[in-house]
Amino acid sequence: xxxxxxxxxxxxxxxxxxxxxxxxxxxxxxxxxxxxxxxxxxxxxxxxxxxxxxxxxxxxxxxxxxxxxxxxxxxxxxxxxxxxxxxxxxxxxxxxxxxxxxxxxxxxxxxxxxxxxxxxxxxxxxxxxxxxxxxxxxxxxxxxxxxxxxxxxxxxxxxxxxxxxxxxxxxxxxxxxxxxxxxxxxxxxxxxxxxxxxxxxxxxxxxxxxxxxxxxxxxxxxxxxxxxxxxxxxxxxxxxxxxxxxxxxxxxxxxxxxxxxxxxxxxxxxxxxxxxxxxxxxxxxxxxxxxxxxxxxx
Numbered sequence: 001x002x003x004x005x006x007x008x009x010x011x012x013x014x015x016x017x018x019x020x021x022x023x024x025x026x027x028x029x030x031x032x033x034x035x036x037x038x039x040x041x042x043x044x045x046x047x048x049x050x051x052x053x054x055x056x057x058x059x060x061x062x063x064x065x066x067x068x069x070x071x072x073x074x075x076x077x078x079x080x081x082x083x084x085x086x087x088x089x090x091x092x093x094x095x096x097x098x099x100x101x102x103x104x105x106x107x108x109x110x111x112x113x114x115x116x117x118x119x120x121x122x123x124x125x126x127x128x129x130x131x132x133x134x135x136x137x138x139x140x141x142x143x144x145x146x147x148x149x150x151x152x153x154x155x156x157x158x159x160x161x162x163x164x165x166x167x168x169x170x171x172x173x174x175x176x177x178x179x180x181x182x183x184x185x186x187x188x189x190x191x192x193x194x195x196x197x198x199x200x201x202x203x204x205x206x207x208x209x210x211x212x213x214x215x216x217x218x219x220x221x222x223x224x225x226x227x228x229x230x231x232x233x234x235x236x237x238x239x240x241x242x243x244x245x246x247x248x249x250x251x252x253x254x255x256x257x258x259x260x261x262x263x264x265x266x267x268x269x270x271x272x273x274x275x276x277x278x279x280x281x282x283x284x285x286x287x288x289x290x291x292x293x294x295x296x297x298x
Contacts, residue, residue: 092119095124096123096143111125134273146270185260194241202269
C-alpha cells in the first residue's frame with residue numbers, strides 16, 4: 001500500500017471534502033481525487049460516494065478511516081517517542097469512549113483523575129452511541145467506555161461492567177420559567193415545558209413511570225440523545241430538564257438555571273466498561289477509585 005494515498009484519503013475524510021482537503025495539503029482537487037482513485041483501485045473498494053455536492057464515506061470508507069486513524073496516530077506516537085528527551089517518562093495513551101447520553105460535566109469529573117497518576121497521560125476521547133463504543137472496545141480500539149447503564153447481556157462483547165456509583169436527579173429551569181409555574185415540586189411540573197432524554201436513555205423509562213406515579217403531565221417540547229444539547233436548550237428557557245444532583249451547584253452556575261427540586265426516586269447510574277475483569281490499567285484504576293470514594297461517595 002502507498003501510505004501517501006492513504007494519507008490523502010484520511011485528510012479528505014477528516015476535512016469533509018476534496019476542496020478543503022486540497023487547501024490543507026496544498027494540492028489541487030484534481031490531483032487529490034486522482035490519488036484517492038488509485039487507492040480505491042488498489043483496494044478494489046469505493047471509499048467515497050457523492051451525496052449531492054458533498055462526498056460521504058461508504059461502508060468500506062468508514063472501515064478504512066478507522067484503521068487510518070490508528071495508523072497515523074501510531075505514526076505520531078513513533079515521532080514523539082523518538083524525539084523524546086532521553087530518560088524522560090513515556091506518555092501513556094488512554095483511549096476512552098463516552099456514551100452520548102452521559103453528561104459532559106459528569107464525564108469530565110470521572111476522567112479527571114486519570115491525569116493525576118504518576119505517569120504522563122495523553123487522553124484520546126471519543127463520543128458516540130453506547131453500542132458503537134462497545135464494538136470499538138471489542139476491537140481493542142478503546143481502553144474504557146463510560147456509560148449510564150451496564151453493558152447489556154444481549155451484546156456479544158467480552159467485556160466487564162465496573163459500577164462507579166449513582167446519583168439522584170435534580171430538576172432545573174431558568175428563573176423566568178420557574179416563576180411562571182407555581183406550587184411545590186414536583187406538582188409544579190404539571191403543564192411546564194420539559195426537555196427529556198431520548199427514548200434509549202436508561203433514565204427515560206424511570207422518568208415516564210415517575211410522571212405517572214405523581215400524576216404529572218409536563219409538555220415535552222424536546223427529546224435529546226445528547227445531554228449537553230438538552231442543557232443548552234434549557235439554558236435558553238425552552239424547558240426544564242433533569243441532571244445528576246452531584247453536580248447541582250455546577251449546573252446552576254454553568255447554565256444560569258435554578259434547582260426546582262430533587263428526587264431520590266429517579267437515579268442515574270454510571271459504569272466503566274473494560275475488557276479487564278480485574279482492573280490493572282492505571283488510568284482506569286484512578287477513575288474507579290475516585291468515583292467511588294469521592295464523586296459518588298455520599
